[in-house]
Amino acid sequence: MDIKRSLVLLFSSYGCFLFAQEKTIDTVYIFDSQMNKVKLFHKVNTITSKDIEKNSTNLSETLRFQSPVYIKENGRGAVSSPSFRGTSAGHTAFVWNGININSQFLGQGDVNNIPVFGYDELEVKSGGGSVQYGSSAIGGSIHLNNNLDFNRGFNGSLFSEVASFGTFNNFAKASFSNEKFSFKVSGNYSISQNDYEVPEKEYINRNGRYYNTSINVGTAYKIADHQTISWQNQIFDGSQYYPIFVENGNKTKYNSQTLRSLLAWNIDKSKISNSLKAAYTEDNFQYFGDIDKPKESGAEGKNYIFKDDFNYFITPKLNFNAIGEFQVNKGKGYQSGIGDISRNVGSVAGLLRYFFTKDLRIEAGAKKDFVEGIKSPFLYSFSGKWNAVNWYHVGANFSRNFRYPSFNDLYWQPGGNLNLLPEYSTNVDMDHEFSFGNFKITLSPYYMHIKNYINWLPTPYGYWSPFNTYKVESYGLESQINFNKNFGKHGIRLSASYNYAKSINKEKNTQMMYVPIHKANGNIEYQYDFLKIYVQGLFNGLTYTTTDEKKADAIGPYFVMNIGISATLLKKYTLGFKVNNITNTVYETVSYYPMPKRNYSIYATLNF
Template sequence: MKRSLVLFLSSYSYFLCFGQEKTIDTVYIFDNQMNKVKLFHKVTTITPQDVEKNSTNLSELLRFQSNVYIKENGRGAVSSPSFRGTTAQQTAFVWNGISINSNFLGQGDVNNIPLFGYDQLDIKAGGGSVVYGSGAIGGSIHLNNNLDFNSGFHASLFSEAASFNTYNNFARASYSNDQLSFKFSGNHAISENDYEVKESQNYINRNGKYSNTNFNFAAAYKIAPHQQISWISELFNGNQHYPVFFDSQTRTKYETQNIRSLISWDWNNAKFNNSFKAAYTEENFQYYGNINEPKTSGGTGKNYILKNDFNYFLSPKWNINLITEFQVNKGEGYQSGIGDVSRNVGSVSGVVRYFATKDLRFEGGVKKDFVEDISSPLLFSFSGKWNALKWYTADLNVSRNFRFPSFNDLYWQPGGNINLKPETSYQFELRNQFKIADIKLSVTPYYMKIRDMITWLPSSSGYYQATNTYEVESYGLESQIEYYKKFGKHGLKANLGYSYTRSTNLELQKQLMYVPYHKFFGNIDYQYDFMRLYVQGMFNGLTYTDTNEKRNDALDPYFVMNAGLSATILKNYTVGIKVNNIFNQIYQTVAYYPMPKRNYSINLNINF
């Protein structure tokens, strides 16, 4: 039998052989690009079981299970991510293949993105603008759903009670036969969040409560042996009270309501596959300068999206991929000076993949964006993967990426600047992976240079204004060790990661604020029969909170450890307990907002 190459594409797996072809029906994945991305790039996948370890919010999960640095204004409050020393605006949040960064801020508030309701979360460091568009400079976080067929009925319930009057409930149900598949889930989380940290100036998290609710519905129907129609929708409602330092201060809050809906028509066979998507996303937000009075600012953003992804196999070795997309971005602000604004955005991407042998493959892509009233650069990407030896693999990635200005950058009054240019970046990385027995070690040095950084700086008129300012140079090293071993009823899995980041404002020759030099995270899982134990730790090095590297104002290094124990009873019932911040570490991810000391939770998981 001749050598074969396995390509996972859309809802089918294609076995491309030098003598035969075979199509296997598996599952439908809404983000049909993700499995192609994984052929050339390191992607960290968080499963629903892993999510339950850090069920408080998405911020906590990313902090303990990835290299991403999370800047959180206290537990459950405003939160933003940083990949490889970049900003939150340079991180793309992608929901089932569709970007969901805010039209206004150009970023995603991590704690206003649901944690539950997805089949997997994928985390990709490095640029990805050729496939995922504006904002995918430092990295991207993917919230993915899938639907399978011929699986019958399944349901589950996760319920948790935790410190600070925190309650979290998630329910999911699904049914599928050979032609129809659907899935429904709902989650509600609420917390008084009134923790105290007396060692840090007698800090009390006053007015820190939050709540959020989200619903997900997905369905797929096979209209022909190789065609199907699918639909997925998500509704989210969030409420955050912003902490105050004294009882005499006016209490504020922020509310948001998000809608996301996507319809897809997919056509797959052995030679080509095509996915046509029509999507609608909407964000609504209101800020209350006094929780007892009407809103003081807010906005509504709407996006209408058409996207087509066409794949054609010229031969078992050559694959071409054409992606076209058109969006209408709309926004209307309240008390922000932003009127009724609209922007048309189109793009055309071409990707060619060449599979020289089973051990050597290449991918090259170009993209041109057409953004109304903004001149956008030509983007490119090149990737290569070489399984040089049984124990060594090398991945090379080079790309040019960009971010166009957000509505706030352009239109906020005062301070918006309609003459802004997009941020652009060049990136290089070389991933080296070594495999010895059951151990995998990866070491990835990288380099990135960002031009025309958009920054809000004081103007001569006395207010802050959006400006294309300095260049940023970011370089560093990411490494990860993975281990898995199963012997009898015992199972051991470990995942340890370390990153060094040097991200410099080239004008000042200083480290960017809130970019730690060092970060370490680790998760170790041990399972024996019906018992499961895990421990996880996260070390964060010295972090400057200003642009001048003032040591007195910097966040001190800290190490936080969590642990959990669970037991499965009668096959379908799992009871667990978790202890977070075991050693009572006093730490902050944002200056003046300490995170909780030791806290606890108990949970029950039922599978039907």
């Protein structure tokens, strides 16, 4: 929608808040408005919807090849978890349109039970962020964002893919908007027999099939020049069949259903903005010890969330941001010893930002969480960004972050431990950004110290139970290089990263399990007129799978490469072909669960 404002708050190319003169702009409604403020001080990697199409198998593939995150996957399409900077899956926050959606039962997110399609962009932020995004934002956060445009008329697209192992991916999206109203709907259906073989490991992915369906609906309405009400809704239904190692093995599966609904009222003026949100999320799952029999266990989780984000410019250089949140988390287990449980969670956070100039800014934040039955630590954050010269920018961040125990940690029977303390961390990192012509290089050293690490251990009574055990010290370097160049009908785009991660169990002085010390990936794309070719590469170094750094049980280094080619005609029709793992590499991300060797897909898109 085109609107006139006497004073418009813009996000400039320098990444700083600036005031501008009266200007006519197209409005884009962003559900996670806090992310624009985060980007002022932190490096955030954005993966567009077009980038997602390169790794359309699942979200695990997308993150593995296009982010610094290490993905641990029990075979293609099965249980999958992320690891930032040497931390565990429980130290990663999944954030859907500004709302933390980690499971209240597991305290983490299963990557393959989150749809890969249906978002306008994925954003990956390394480092602590509990002041803004709550529990689990210790190692980093993964943001699933939806946006709505105004005054764009009708648009639509279809994506359909046929791939190896009986795999079919279909995604459709349509949107309509005028000056006052915006509406977008999308749907995705993915299914795969997933029966790949790896002869070198004498492995067949028996009973490995999966399927899932998701629907996203978003709408917004301008009730006044500076006020918008909106609604965003997502429904997901999926099923994963767990691989068996022998032909007559017992076949199991896991079903999951999620519902996320978010209602927001936004006021956006030159000096004051406020985003009031009310959300309802539901996470249900069922485990079948025999696919032909009734479920053996399961759970139902319901969360009621109220959040307010108030932003005020006291002066043109001084900005105050207050964030208040209240949640009611309810859960009910089946055959897990977890009865009807409920937990109230609240938090109050304040952030103060000062802009000395357009090239120098600082931020200080503080937060207090109130978790029923749990004593939560006081959290804080300090950040600064200085654009020293045109070719060199430097940022520094220091923060305290935390994760409180999940429902399973506290209430699972037998084994739940009501005496658990929250994990908390101290994080320090820097971003050094160098720009040389079309090249941009970022070097991000970091240090992290985690206390009260929650670990499930065997007990003398024959069952496992969680305890606050050792401390973990993580340090390393994330580095990234980007290159973009267009000349005539030609275009080249390059993105490559290298990550060094030492994550030490301070009790044993050994590297943490499933933390590769070295990881690198790269994407290069060449386009000539209507033709596009891309190549992806992934290197993963030695990865220990035991607590004693036993090399005999470790996952050895591997290199995987994908290639793809596509042609776009009349700016509407695209036909593409992909070869995944063209190097035919035999590799695992979890012991005993090899990933597929060379495989293929063909896809078509239609834009209208």
